[in-house]
Amino acid sequence: MAKRIVDLEIAHRLLGGGPVTLIVTRYRGRANVMAASWLTPISMSPPLVAIAVHRDCLTHDFLDRTGEFTVNVPGRDLMERVRDAGMLSGHDVDDKFEEIGLEMEAAEAISVPVVVGCLASLECSVLDAYEAGDDHTLFVAEVVAAQAEEEAFDDTWLLADPETKPLHHLGGHAYAVLDQLISAELGAEAS
Numbered sequence: 001m002a003k004r005i006v007d008l009e010i011a012h013r014l015l016g017g018g019p020v021t022l023i024v025t026r027y028r029g030r031a032n033v034m035a036a037s038w039l040t041p042i043s044m045s046p047p048l049v050a051i052a053v054h055r056d057c058l059t060h061d062f063l064d065r066t067g068e069f070t071v072n073v074p075g076r077d078l079m080e081r082v083r084d085a086g087m088l089s090g091h092d093v094d095d096k097f098e099e100i101g102l103e104m105e106a107a108e109a110i111s112v113p114v115v116v117g118c119l120a121s122l123e124c125s126v127l128d129a130y131e132a133g134d135d136h137t138l139f140v141a142e143v144v145a146a147q148a149e150e151e152a153f154d155d156t157w158l159l160a161d162p163e164t165k166p167l168h169h170l171g172g173h174a175y176a177v178l179d180q181l182i183s184a185e186l187g188a189e190a191s
Helices: 008-015 058-066 076-087 096-100
Strands: 021-027 030-036 039-043 048-054 068-073 120-132 136-148 168-171 174-176
Touching: 021 058, 021 076, 030 048, 030 058, 030 076, 030 096, 048 058, 048 068, 048 120, 058 068, 058 120, 058 136, 068 136, 076 096, 076 174
Parallel strands: none
Antiparallel strands: 021 030, 021 068, 039 048, 048 136, 068 120, 120 136, 168 174
């Protein structure tokens, strides 16, 4: 199999493919939402995640001020809204949720809302922040609560129903959903 050179400006896409998320922040009663794929778990105990946010984003400003956010995992039915959340800046509109057609509801443990219709959500409290690269900040946060749709998740994503598969961002305007669950333990497809 032949290999090709990958332009370094898109090399990060080689590590992509994880679920795209909708990050919600709130400051002084105003909620903001952005699409984000640059998020990763970094510890199981305590449960920690890290998210990279560009300093020009309204999300960055709200994170600096409040230290709380929710991570929301959408399914394929929200693909256009995810795209719009990634393309529209919260600096340019008063209510980004209304502008792109998303609804929110109260979270369980923090004051920042979750996105209605997502397959899962994690409620996070920022512990630390680090400057990184081209004007990004890496926020490290503890997950203080998490919920998932029973039909979509049971210790792992179930993938049985096309409507309950998490949406994955591959880069640019390319998205995907996982096709099948396989098990290394069994060496065969899981049912």
